[in-house]
Structure formats: structure tokens, C-alpha cells
Amino acid sequence: MSTQAKQQLSPGLSGFTPYVETKGEEYxxxxxxxxxxxxxxxxxxxxxxxxxxxxxxxxxxxxxxxxxxxxxxxxxxxxxxxxxxxxxxxxxxxxxxxxxxxxxxxxGWCDSCGIEIGIRRLEARPTADLCIDCKTLAEIKEKQVGK
CATH class of the missing domain: 1.20.120.910 (DksA, coiled-coil domain)
Incomplete structure (x- = not known):
């Protein structure tokens, strides 16, 4: 995969630092x-x-x-x-x-089920609008319909 294609998949920001939550911090x-x-x-x-x-x-x-x-x-x-x-x-x-x-x-909340998407998932894909479970189900359905 080319560097340009990788940049399209994720932000690829230089100097990107993962968010560190403080104890008791609200989502x-x-x-x-x-x-x-x-x-x-x-x-x-x-x-x-x-x-x-x-x-x-x-x-x-x-x-x-x-x-x-x-x-x-x-x-x-x-x-x-x-x-x-x-x-x-x-x-x-x-x-x-x-x-x-x-x-x-x-x-930060799933459009499908309403639960928290999660900080790490959002850092990996900041435009995510589905939690990992709902996204996985959507991809499975998409593959089944596509066949």
C-alpha cells in the first residue's frame, strides 16, 4: 500500500499523541x-x-x-x-x-446503538460513527448482500 493510500486510511499525523484520560473523567x-x-x-x-x-x-x-x-x-x-x-x-x-x-x-456515540464508540477507535478513525460491534455487523451484512 502506498504512503498516500495509508494517509487516506488514517490521519497519519506527525507528533500525534494518544489522549490520556484523567481518573474519573467523563466521556x-x-x-x-x-x-x-x-x-x-x-x-x-x-x-x-x-x-x-x-x-x-x-x-x-x-x-x-x-x-x-x-x-x-x-x-x-x-x-x-x-x-x-x-x-x-x-x-x-x-x-x-x-x-x-x-x-x-x-x-463519540454510536449512531446505531447509542453506546460510546471509544477513544482509541476514534483516534484510529476520527470520523467513525459506529462502535466496533455495530461496524462489524454492518460489514458482515454488506458481505452477505454483496454475494
């Missing part, structure tokens, strides 16, 4: 919400940087190759980059939605 307290807001904003910033990098790359590399094979190769490369940026655009929308949930103090 999704203000410090926890700030922790996840910081993670999400940094992740969004990294994605936006990639968008800018792609635009610059496509401007710099755009050429009108006389050879049809060279032109096709370049078009395919650009097509792959644009598809990756489209996935990132959708992820940015999901990050924005998640930031709004934090602001509304509705972040």
Missing part, C-alpha cells in the same frame, strides 16, 4: 473534544495540502505529447490523481460533519 469531556478537534483539523489541513499539490503538479506536468501512448499515460495518471482527490474531497466533507458533531456535543 467526551471538553479536553477530549478539543483533542479530537485538533486531530480532525490537522487531518483536514493535510488533505487540503494534497489538493493544492495535485493542482500544481497537473499544471506543471501538463504537456501535449505528440505520441498517443505518452498522452494516454499522462491522462491515466491525471485520472488516478483526480479520483484520489475526489475521495479526499468526500473525506473533507465527512471531517466537516464530524467537527460539527463535536461542536454540537454529539460526537
Amino acid at each position: 467526551m469531556s471538553e479536553p477530549m473534544r478539543k483533542h479530537f478537534t485538533k486531530i480532525l483539523l490537522n487531518w483536514k489541513q493535510e488533505l487540503m495540502h494534497e489538493v493544492d499539490r495535485t493542482v500544481d503538479h497537473m499544471k506543471d506536468e501538463a504537456a501535449n505529447f505528440p505520441d498517443p501512448a505518452d498522452r494516454a499515460s499522462q491522462e491515466e495518471e491525471f485520472n488516478l490523481e483526480l479520483r484520489a482527490r475526489d475521495r479526499e474531497r468526500k473525506l473533507i466533507k465527512k471531517i466537516d460533519k464530524t467537527l460539527q458533531l463535536i461542536e454540537d456535543e454529539e460526537y
